[in-house]
Amino acid sequence: MQKTNPTLFFLDGEAEGAPGLKGSRCTACGEVVLLKIAACPRCGSRTLDTVCIGQHATLGQSAEVFHSADGFEAPYFIGLIETAQGPRTFAPIAAAPGTALHAGMPLVFKLLPRPDGRVGFAYAVAEGAPS
Ligand SMILES: [Zn+2]
Secondary structure, eight states: OOBSOTTTEEOTTSSTTOSEEEEEEETTTOOEEESOOSSOTTTOOSOEEEEEEOSEEEEEEEEEEOSOBTTBOSSEEEEEEEETTSOEEEEEEEOOTTOOOOTTOEEEEEEEEOTTSOEEEEEEEOTTOOO
């Protein structure tokens, strides 16, 4: 399977706990950050483990977008997500058009096959979450 962006996330089997976002954990101070990076932003150590993070996250602010762009068919949602491990990022939120999303909703990482054969990802509202 070809990923929409190989630097951003892991498919099943590519890392312990995958699928999820690609991250780095500092072996010296324990800082966890998004993406595979060369040096710890907290302590400067260059010894970091590549880890899978963001399997679970919490929604911050979000917005419904009405303009299609680069494989995102409008309408779609974009949201600030806070991963269970701490790092935050913007990510597409997989929800039906018009869904009332609100801050604090629990989210889960989800792989999304694209019509062009590549696979991307989005966050979906966790099942059983209060609406
Ligand atoms: Zn560190």
